[in-house]
Amino acid sequence: MQKAEVITQIAQQTGLSKADVKLMLEVLFQTIQEATAAGEKVHFRGFGSFGPKKRKGGIARNIAQNTIMLLSPHHIPQFTPAKAFVRRVMESLPVH
Numbered sequence: 001m002q003k004a005e006v007i008t009q010i011a012q013q014t015g016l017s018k019a020d021v022k023l024m025l026e027v028l029f030q031t032i033q034e035a036t037a038a039g040e041k042v043h044f045r046g047f048g049s050f051g052p053k054k055r056k057g058g059i060a061r062n063i064a065q066n067t068i069m070l071l072s073p074h075h076i077p078q079f080t081p082a083k084a085f086v087r088r089v090m091e092s093l094p095v096h
Contacts, residue, residue, distance in 0.1 A: 036077050046084050053078035 007025065011018045032050050035042050041051035052075040060069045 033077075039075075044082075046082050048079055048081040048085055050077065050079050052076070 003025070007018050007021045010016070010021045010025075014021070032042050036050055036052055039052055041049050043049040055071075055074055055076055057071050057073040060071050061067070062069060
């Protein structure tokens with residue numbers, strides 16, 4: 001599902017215009033990004049949390065050029081789903 005489909009579905013369920021729903025989603029995403037970039041966690045009970053994760057530095061290899069690169073410690077964004085979210089997905093999708 002893409003963002004446009006999500007906007008359409010939310011607009012249909014709430015009766016809001018697509019423009020209003022799009023604006024709210026953009027503000028939500030921007031708020032999550034700014035908080036995470038500032039080192040904060042953003043929690044949504046029953047859904048999950050967004051926050052920064054520290055990655056250790058190390059050595060990486062560029063196989064194409066056969067060179068070694070040194071990676072410095074850095075932060076990356078991380079999403080951790082809530083237990084209820086994980087349970088719902090596990091119960092909904094069949095295992096092959």
